[in-house]
Amino acid sequence: MSEHVLYDCIGVGIGPFNLGLAALLDNQDSIKAIFFDKAECFEWHPGMLIEEADLQVPFLADLVTFADPTSKYSFLNYVHKQNRLYQFYFFKRFDIPRREYNLYAKWVADQLKACHFQSVVVDVKETEHNGVSAYQVTVHRLDTGETKLYFTKHVVLGTGSIPFVPESFSRGKQNNVVHTSDYLPNASDIKEASSVVVVGSGQSAAEVFYELLVDQKHFHYSLTWYTRSALFSQLETGKLGQEVFSPDYVHYFHSLDYEKRKEALGRLQTVRNGVDKETLINIYDLLYNRSVEGRDKNIIIQPLTEVEEIKEHGVEVELQCMQWETEESFVRKVEKVVVATGYKPHIPEWIWDKKAEMVWESDKEFQVDEKFRIVWKEKRANHIYASTNLEHSHGTAATNLSLAVMRNQTIINDIAGKELYPLKNDTVFQQFRPEMKN
Numbered sequence: 001m002s003e004h005v006l007y008d009c010i011g012v013g014i015g016p017f018n019l020g021l022a023a024l025l026d027n028q029d030s031i032k033a034i035f036f037d038k039a040e041c042f043e044w045h046p047g048m049l050i051e052e053a054d055l056q057v058p059f060l061a062d063l064v065t066f067a068d069p070t071s072k073y074s075f076l077n078y079v080h081k082q083n084r085l086y087q088f089y090f091f092k093r094f095d096i097p098r099r100e101y102n103l104y105a106k107w108v109a110d111q112l113k114a115c116h117f118q119s120v121v122v123d124v125k126e127t128e129h130n131g132v133s134a135y136q137v138t139v140h141r142l143d144t145g146e147t148k149l150y151f152t153k154h155v156v157l158g159t160g161s162i163p164f165v166p167e168s169f170s171r172g173k174q175n176n177v178v179h180t181s182d183y184l185p186n187a188s189d190i191k192e193a194s195s196v197v198v199v200g201s202g203q204s205a206a207e208v209f210y211e212l213l214v215d216q217k218h219f220h221y222s223l224t225w226y227t228r229s230a231l232f233s234q235l236e237t238g239k240l241g242q243e244v245f246s247p248d249y250v251h252y253f254h255s256l257d258y259e260k261r262k263e264a265l266g267r268l269q270t271v272r273n274g275v276d277k278e279t280l281i282n283i284y285d286l287l288y289n290r291s292v293e294g295r296d297k298n299i300i301i302q303p304l305t306e307v308e309e310i311k312e313h314g315v316e317v318e319l320q321c322m323q324w325e326t327e328e329s330f331v332r333k334v335e336k337v338v339v340a341t342g343y344k345p346h347i348p349e350w351i352w353d354k355k356a357e358m359v360w361e362s363d364k365e366f367q368v369d370e371k372f373r374i375v376w377k378e379k380r381a382n383h384i385y386a387s388t389n390l391e392h393s394h395g396t397a398a399t400n401l402s403l404a405v406m407r408n409q410t411i412i413n414d415i416a417g418k419e420l421y422p423l424k425n426d427t428v429f430q431q432f433r434p435e436m437k438n
């Protein structure tokens with residue numbers, strides 16, 4: 001079955017990035033767009049919607065505000081419609097609970113007729129539609145089993161990321177080794193165990209460790225936190241430093257050559273990786289309170305420790321570890337392990353199929369131009385815009401929620417061929433090149 005309409009834009013995936021795009025396009029009649037996601041409904045990292053976890057950017061980094069603060073899809077309008085505006089006012093904080101961001105985004109998704117869930121995009125290929133070059137998008141509906149073809153001038157790849165687990169961490173059928181992305185559905189099982197190890201030192205690891213630390217008093221598990229890092233670093237949140245999360249820095253970063261961009265990413269570690277100050281304070285304060293009557297031997301926190309291999313033997317999990325500074329290797333046997341080993345970009349097969357036609361900056365990093373268009377060896381009029389796999393090309397804008405709005409403005413203006421959402425330049429106090437402003 002196929003649709004005869006030629007869309008201007010088809011969005012693949014409805015995470016926050018393409019959801020923001022759909023929200024900004026909702027009142028733009030000149031761009032006909034439709035969006036598909038394989039999930040049953042919008043859910044933002046549901047395995048990590050831990051009760052006390054906050055959004056790591058101010059609420060102003062909602063789906064639309066940076067492009068259009070008057071949009072009815074703003075977070076402020078959401079709290080207003082929920083009759084929570086007074087409570088939010090007295091709350092007096094910019095960092096809202098992650099669960100609230102999820103509910104806000106669900107509220108937006110529910111209002112957007114262009115968003116279709118339970119719909120997997122299984123293929124995208126070049127074609128012609130009534131004599132015009134276009135993409136043919138094959139969509140498989142999970143609820144009806146129907147497969148349908150759609151035609152569009154442009155595609156926006158918003159397939160996000162998928163959990164990354166090192167190959168040496170073998171996960172058996174028992175579900176005793178759980179990635180943080182699956183933490184909440186497994187949390188009650190994990191807490192019934194006699195021993196739990198958390199591996200990693202990023203924000204997700206810290207949030208899971210804290211949650212387990214809080215609940216430890218209701219259960220009987222010992223709790224261990226291993227990380228390869230030399231210290232539990234705090235995310236740098238100084239105001240001037242944060243200006244790298246601005247359109248100006250993104251333009252500067254993109255203008256650098258590939259090698260310089262990769263070097264810059266290394267230097268930006270302190271603002272991109274690490275644990276939120278409040279989470280680290282919560283952990284330390286709880287440890288301090290617990291230790292008033294004597295130190296709890298059931299808690300081990302150990303940096304400098306690489307978990308080299310994980311094997312599941314029935315109900316037991318064996319971790320092969322190495323304190324890399326003293327070169328002491330040891331084996332730890334526990335019941336449950338939570339691995340906070342991060343995520344990697346989710347690039348669908350149908351993109352890999354086009355590998356020979358695309359320009360690549362490295363094996364897995366395709367070239368993306370300033371307008372977020374994948375670069376082809378032979379110029380095309382029909383574009384595939386990328387919202388995923390952008391770290392090497394757009395640095396701080398790759399996974400940041402606030403900068404996603406600027407990206408969507410750029411994509412919309414490029415598709416429209418005019419400025420539907422004017423972009424702001426000269427937005428921060430710093431300049432990143434010796435060019436005098438005015």
Ligand SMILES: Cc1cc2nc3c(=O)[nH]c(=O)nc-3n(C[C@H](O)[C@H](O)[C@H](O)COP(=O)(O)OP(=O)(O)OC[C@H]3O[C@@H](n4cnc5c(N)ncnc54)[C@H](O)[C@@H]3O)c2cc1C
Pocket residue numbers: 012013014015016017018019036037038039044045048054055056057119120121122158159160161204343346348387388399400401402
């Ligand atoms: C736990 C966690 C917390 C985070 N917190 C913050 C934060 O506080 N602030 C911040 O700035 N950033 C944060 N990030 C980073 C970033 O904002 C998120 O990863 C964000 O979800 C990225 O949005 P996305 O739209 O690219 O992708 P995703 O949210 O990953 O969504 C991708 C969607 O694509 C769908 N999909 C994939 N393939 C197909 C297909 N073939 N057909 C149809 N659908 C498909 C998936 O079902 C999924 O719904 C966080 C990341 C994580 C993992």
